[in-house]
Amino acid sequence: MSNHDEAAALRPLTLAWVNRHLKLGERIVGIEALHGGITAEMRRLTIGTRDGGTRNLVLRTFVNVEHAEDWLNREVGALTLLPGTGVPAPGLVAVDPTAAHCEYPSLLMTHLAGRTVLDDEGLEARVPLLARQLAAIHAVLPAARPRKYVALTTADTVVVPQGADAAAWAAAIDVIREPAPPFEGRFLHRDFQPGNVLFDVPPSRPAGARITGVVDWAAASWGPADLDVAHCSVNLALLHGPEWGLRFPEAYEEAGGVLAATANERLYWQVRDGLASSEEVRQVSQPWREAGRTDLTTRAVEGRLDDYVSALMNTLG
Structure with a gap:
């Protein structure tokens, strides 16, 4: 596994929790911290698949956030609602809103293609x-x-x-x-x-x-x-x-x-x-x-x- 920077490393309980929600034969082969969030730590996880390919997931972790459980429950509600509506949103993989399994309240979801664009051009x-x-x-x-x-x-x-x-x-x-x-x-x-x-x-x-x-x-x-x-x-x-x-x-x-x-x-x-x-x-x-x-x-x-x-x-x- 390669970490692109020190902040990307997963905590032990969270790592074990993520691994339990991967498909048979999959493993984490890369972790990258995503920047731009205000209330949560964001990481892109590169998952090695059984056929030798890769796919990406996103891990959202709320560290020392008072309203984390409420926010995660709201997000899960939205991600459960939106499939089939035509609104492009991440797919829900797993959630631990009360940190029962992870060090902090966490959400695991699919990764969407694209990037944020903040420039004036276009x-x-x-x-x-x-x-x-x-x-x-x-x-x-x-x-x-x-x-x-x-x-x-x-x-x-x-x-x-x-x-x-x-x-x-x-x-x-x-x-x-x-x-x-x-x-x-x-x-x-x-x-x-x-x-x-x-x-x-x-x-x-x-x-x-x-x-x-x-x-x-x-x-x-x-x-x-x-x-x-x-x-x-x-x-x-x-x-x-x-x-x-x-x-x-x-x-x-x-x-x-x-x-x-x-x-x-x-x-x-x-x-x-x-x-x-x-x-x-x-x-x-x-x-x-x-x-x-x-x-x-x-x-x-x-x-x-x-x-x-x-x-x-x-x-x-």
Whole structure:
């Protein structure tokens, strides 16, 4: 077995657990740490098969995470629901949500082809793909509803970036002081954004990209489609500029998605998720830099968030 870096090594109990869920005659021949995750350790396992070939699995391990059991149960629920829906998601192999067998709560799943794409090049072609994929997720009708969405941000926890437009942020915070508007529930990914979508991109033709997978279903829940749209919008704004955050809801509707009926209701969800990002700027920008977007310093991302929140209040308010 070859480890590509020291962080890839499996802990003894976890290694034994994985081995018990391989097919007869298979063995682990390679382990590689995957970067970009925030809440969990991710590893790609290369499995040697009986016929001399290989296949890949992905191991997701939650280390010292308070809500690991809930998140893993949500993810298992989603991965069990999605086969046959047309939504490309990993296949469930095994789960240990309470660390009964592994050192930490763990999930073993199939590996999907493709890669995340965070560059500006080809974005105009990818945004409609993201919108269509999200509309397809919202069209899934689970036999049993997952748990209701969680939105932890409050008017008191918002972190206003240094040098931000104080008037715009004060107005935005006032928006989320109001009760959430009524909504028609949908199946939500709840962390749908470019970092959780895999693409196949022809090297010579970025505009020919296609989606090969949607990953990280640990927050799957039931709630307003607007919330998923708002989350992807703010991530596009931080990655590529505020104009792309404003563009995404239009692309979603063009793809057949249905948003809240009134501008004020839409504004509520857009602002709520935008302000939620204020508490996580450092956390989300680091994986982006590790993935090659070294221009996305914490300060640069804070500036884009300020511009986006201000644009929301000017354009939709």
